Amino acid sequence: MRPVYMISGGITKFAKAHPDKDFRVMVKDAYDYTLRDVPRFSKSMIDGAVGSYFSDHFTRQLKAASMVQDYLGLCPKPSKRIEGGGATGGLCFQSAWEAVASGRMNCCVAFGFETMSRVNTWKGNEFIALASDTNFDFPVGGFYSGYYAMMVQRHMHEFGTTVEQMAMVSVKNHANALYNPYAQKAKRLTIKQVRESPMVATPLTMEDICTMSDGAAVCVLASEEVAGKVCDRPVKITGVGSGSDAMRMADRPHGRVILLPHEQERDYAHLKYPGVHSFRGGRMAAKLAYQMAGIRKPGEELSFVELHDAYTSSEIQTYEDLGFCRYGEGGRFVESGIPFMPGLDYGLELPKQGRLPVNPSGGLLACGHPVGATGLMQAVFAFWQLQGTIGKHLGNDTLQVKHAKRGLIHSHAGTGTYITVSILEAV
Amino acid sequence: MEPKGTVVLGVDPLIIHDHYEIDYRHSYAEDSPFFIGLSKGKLLGSRCTACRYTFATPRSHCMECGAPTAWHELPLTGRVHTFTTCHYGGEAFLKETPFTLILVEFDGADTLFLSRLKGVEPGGLRIGLPVAARFAKTPSFKVTDVWFEPADPHPPLHPRP
Ligand SMILES: [Zn+2]
Numbered sequence: 349m350r351p352v353y354m355i356s357g358g359i360t361k362f363a364k365a366h367p368d369k370d371f372r373v374m375v376k377d378a379y380d381y382t383l384r385d386v387p388r389f390s391k392s393m394i395d396g397a398v399g400s401y402f403s404d405h406f407t408r409q410l411k412a413a414s415m416v417q418d419y420l421g422l423c424p425k426p427s428k429r430i431e432g433g434g435a436t437g438g439l440c441f442q443s444a445w446e447a448v449a450s451g452r453m454n455c456c457v458a459f460g461f462e463t464m465s466r467v468n469t470w471k472g473n474e475f476i477a478l479a480s481d482t483n484f485d486f487p488v489g490g491f492y493s494g495y496y497a498m499m500v501q502r503h504m505h506e507f508g509t510t511v512e513q514m515a516m517v518s519v520k521n522h523a524n525a526l527y528n529p530y531a532q533k534a535k536r537l538t539i540k541q542v543r544e545s546p547m548v549a550t551p552l553t554m555e556d557i558c559t560m561s562d563g564a565a566v567c568v569l570a571s572e573e574v575a576g577k578v579c580d581r582p583v584k585i586t587g588v589g590s591g592s593d594a595m596r597m598a599d600r601p602h603g604r605v606i607l608l609p610h611e612q613e614r615d616y617a618h619l620k621y622p623g624v625h626s627f628r629g630g631r632m633a634a635k636l637a638y639q640m641a642g643i644r645k646p647g648e649e650l651s652f653v654e655l656h657d658a659y660t661s662s663e664i665q666t667y668e669d670l671g672f673c674r675y676g677e678g679g680r681f682v683e684s685g686i687p688f689m690p691g692l693d694y695g696l697e698l699p700k701q702g703r704l705p706v707n708p709s710g711g712l713l714a715c716g717h718p719v720g721a722t723g724l725m726q727a728v729f730a731f732w733q734l735q736g737t738i739g740k741h742l743g744n745d746t747l748q749v750k751h752a753k754r755g756l757i758h759s760h761a762g763t764g765t766y767i768t769v770s771i772l773e774a775v
Numbered sequence: 776m777e778p779k780g781t782v783v784l785g786v787d788p789l790i791i792h793d794h795y796e797i798d799y800r801h802s803y804a805e806d807s808p809f810f811i812g813l814s815k816g817k818l819l820g821s822r823c824t825a826c827r828y829t830f831a832t833p834r835s836h837c838m839e840c841g842a843p844t845a846w847h848e849l850p851l852t853g854r855v856h857t858f859t860t861c862h863y864g865g866e867a868f869l870k871e872t873p874f875t876l877i878l879v880e881f882d883g884a885d886t887l888f889l890s891r892l893k894g895v896e897p898g899g900l901r902i903g904l905p906v907a908a909r910f911a912k913t914p915s916f917k918v919t920d921v922w923f924e925p926a927d928p929h930p931p932l933h934p935r936p
Contacts, residue, residue, distance in 0.1 A: 368788050408795070474865030483806065484832060487917050488889050489861060489868045494876050497859035505857070505902050549861045598832055598878055598887040601839075624857060624878060624887070 349449040353575035353582040354772065355389065355568050357728030358382040362532045362563035362716035365465030371401070371412060372419035374564035375459050379420055382566045389568070389578040395453035396426030400440030400460035401720035402433060405475040407463060416459060426453075433479045434658060435590075436460065437565070437723020438759020438768030442588050444569045445770070454571045458727075461564035462718035472560050479762055481596050493557055493659070495597060495763050497549035500661035503625040504551070506676065509664060511551045513679035515542035516696065517660035518555045518713060520688050525710025527746035530725075532561055532716035538695060542660075556660040561716030565724035567731070581735045586754075587643070587771035589636025591629035593622070597763045600624060606631045608671040609644045615674055627662075627764035630669035637756075637769040638671075646671045650704060651752040652733055653687075654726035656760035656767075657711040663687075666758060670769070672704060689747065708733070708747045723759035723768065730755040734774040803916075808846060809833040813921050814914035820884055822847035831884040849888075852926050853879040855904040856887050879906060879923060894924040 358381030360366070360374050369377070383389065397420070399413030409415070413429040432439040437460045444458035464472050477490030485495075503509050518537060525534035542555040575582035594600050602620035606628065607613065622628035634646070643649045655670070657663035664678035673681040681687065688694060690702025709715055709729040712722060732741050733752045739745030752774065759768045782792035803810050812819040822829045825842035837844055856878040864872055875895065878887040892906060905926040914920050 367785070367790060408793075468866070470863070470866040470869050473863075474867050477865045483803065484918050485889055487919050488891055489864055489871070489874055489876055491861055491864040491868065494859050494861045494864070497861075498857045498876060498878060501859060501902070502857040547862050549859045549863070551859075594838065596832060596889070598889050599830060599834070599838065600886070602885070 350451060351572050352445050352448040352585045353570055353572065353579070354585060354727065354731050355570045355575050355579040355582050356382040356386045357565070357567045357731045358385065359530055359565040359721070359725050359728050360563050361530050362561040362718055362725070364532065364559070364561065366463070366562040367465065371407065371461045371463050371564070372416050374562065375416045375461050375566065376419055378564045378566040379457070379459060382568050386568070386578050391421070393455050393574055393578070394422065394425065394457055395455050396447065397422050397457040397459060398428055398430055398440050398443045398447070400430045400436040400458070400724070401462055402431060402436045403462070403475055403719065405478065406466060406472070408466065416461070422457070432766040433761030434656065434719055435723060435759040435761035435766040435768055436720045437725065438757065438770065439590070439723070439766065440720070441567060441723055441727050441770060442590065442768055444567065445585055445588055448569050448571055455574050456569050458567045458569065458724055459564070460720040460724040462720045463562050464560040464718060465562050469560060484596055491549065493552055494549045496659045496661055497552045499597070499624045499665070499763065500551065500659070502623065503661065503665060506625050507679065509679035511543060512539050513682050514551070514556055514660040514664060515539040516682045517657065517663045518542045519694055519696065520682075521657060521707050521711040521713040523692065523694050524689055524708055524747060525714030527744055528710050528715065528742055530742070531710045531714045533559055533714050534710060552659060552661065558658045558712040558717040561718040563716060563718035563721045563725070565721040565728055567724050567727045581737070582775060583731050583734045584773045584775045585770060586773045587637040587639070587641030588768070589633040589638070589640065590766065590768040591632025591636070592766055593627065593629040593764045595762065595765055597624050600628070605675060606635060608635060608638065608646070610671065611674070619675060625665070626675060627665060627669045627760070627767060629764050629767040630666060630758070630760065630769070633758070633767045633769040634670045637771050641771040643771065646756070647673070647704060649754065650756050651754050652708055652749045653704065653706045653756045653758070654709060654730050655706060655711070655756070655758040656722070657707055657713050658717060658760070660713065662760070663706065663711070666760070667706070670756065670758065692746070705749055708749060723757070726757040726759065727770070727772070730757050730772050734772055805835045806833040810916045810920070813910060814916070816910045818849040818851060818908055818921060820847045820849045821845065829884045831879070831881055831886045831888040849881050849884060851908040853881040853906055855892070855900070855902055855906055856880040857902060858892065858900055860900070875900065877906070877923060891919070891922040892924070893922055899925065
């Protein structure tokens with residue numbers, strides 16, 4: 349494998365609906381932005397593309413990625429579509445990485461989109477729930493918020509996690525997004541407001557759950573040679589990992605924790621793992637990515653994280669999978685203030701505020717979750733952070749993590765069925 | 776009924792109503808005995824013929840070792856492993872809200888079973904609550920032919936005939 353660099357990225361504003369633009373034009377907008385950002389780059393340097401979108405139901409158009417490929421003028425170059433539920437974007441990013449790392453391509457474009465506004469929210473929820481077992485799970489009341497509610501109910505039972513700790517994630521991510529013009533749902537919230545918003549599936553309220561969006565994102569990945577030629581500040585992808593778990597949550601084992609280098613078996617003597625409280629696939633993805641990037645103490649060796657916070661609860665669960673704290677400590681981790689941005693006023697008492705900012709962009713909770721674009725959107729924000737160009741791209745540098753050296757992006761599907769972790773580093 | 780002609784929802788950009796519907800011939804294939812079992816008041820899990828791992832769902836080959844499984848009759852009582860009450864849902868289930876989902880744990884099974892819990896008093900829902908399976912009198916051959924209710928905490932010493 350050879351080194352792979354990200355040399356440019358672009359996104360559209362995530363919005364409830366973009367009825368004036370179809371998916372091809374949304375991707376084109378993000379793609380043109382990426383090209384403008386690297387003026388020495390030319391289309392002739394692109395060897396192929398990987399497209400990502402989640403649901404044929406939302407799109408009502410099979411082979412939609414082929415239509416994007418031709419719209420961008422990339423035919424007859426190689427192209428394919430990646431689909432992996434909520435992790436579609438993260439998988440697409442890693443597929444483009446594979447194309448370059450293997451030497452098959454010197455430059456690969458990863459593009460993703462989703463147009464969720466074509467149906468009402470509850471039909472949309474039904475479409476998403478079709479990504480659960482349609483014989484055994486969906487007919488019982490197919491609803492992802494219900495599945496996540498059951499998972500966190502068990503997390504609360506095992507570890508004492510509280511709804512207030514979950515609400516703090518919502519306060520954090522929605523407030524961060526106030527400085528991100530690409531975000532769909534920026535606002536200042538209090539813990540009380542999160543808890544008093546309409547109950548969706550106990551204990552998750554509307555403000556614990558991300559919304560559906562229309563949007564697109566594009567990343568350009570390249571070999572060292574191409575990166576050196578066209579990009580002043582390329583970002584190196586130093587680790588990729590992914591993992592999986594059983595489609596039916598009910599089928600998951602209750603066995604032993606997969607340990608990270610800084611953990612020991614005795615840390616978890618009595619924990620039955622993953623059960624339904626943890627994401628084994630996320631832990632596996634982290635373990636592999638850390639191994640490749642040479643990370644031994646993730647809590648100390650990362651500058652920031654963009655993770656898949658489809659739910660406030662899953663952000664807390666993911667802190668643990670990624671090894672920022674031990675299993676069971678995710679609630680106290682957010683309470684400590686560690687994952688908040690330094691220097692921002694959240695209206696909360698945060699003793700260790702800002703040591704490892706998580707979702708400085710606002711995450712899925714506030715940016716929105718146009719599924720096929722989401723994982724690539726995280727890569728774009730991470731790329732800008734590591735370039736130090738947040739101010740240029742967002743119009744203000746409030747969310748710029750100072751001296752950002754190394755970032756982690758995390759993309760997550762289903763109830764944890766596919767999960768990707770990628771590590772990006774400033775060079 | 777679908778209206779005749781095209782319903783225009785907007786003109787700039789032009790947005791039209793577009794209906795979509797499909798009928799499937801859906802085979803339960805190797806899992807068929809599970810659904811037939813529900814119509815006979817039985818809950819069938821699967822037990823590995825090699826390593827004895829016991830799944831509380833149908834799975835004709837073992838996820839642990841790959842060997843074939845045999846049908847394994849699960850007890851009709853279990854405990855709530857986790858729960859939620861859904862106040863919203865996918866469109867297909869909106870009219871049924873609020874409804875309660877549970878994962879059930881059974882003695883003698885290594886994994887769980889997703890089902891609905893009915894007939895629980897508000898505030899009576901908790902992890903560990905003993906629950907008993909109930910079956911539809913007229914089967915629809917869907918997994919919803921079984922659901923759970925709180926189990927009688929003081930069952931008679933001698934089961935009624
Ligand atoms: Zn076995």
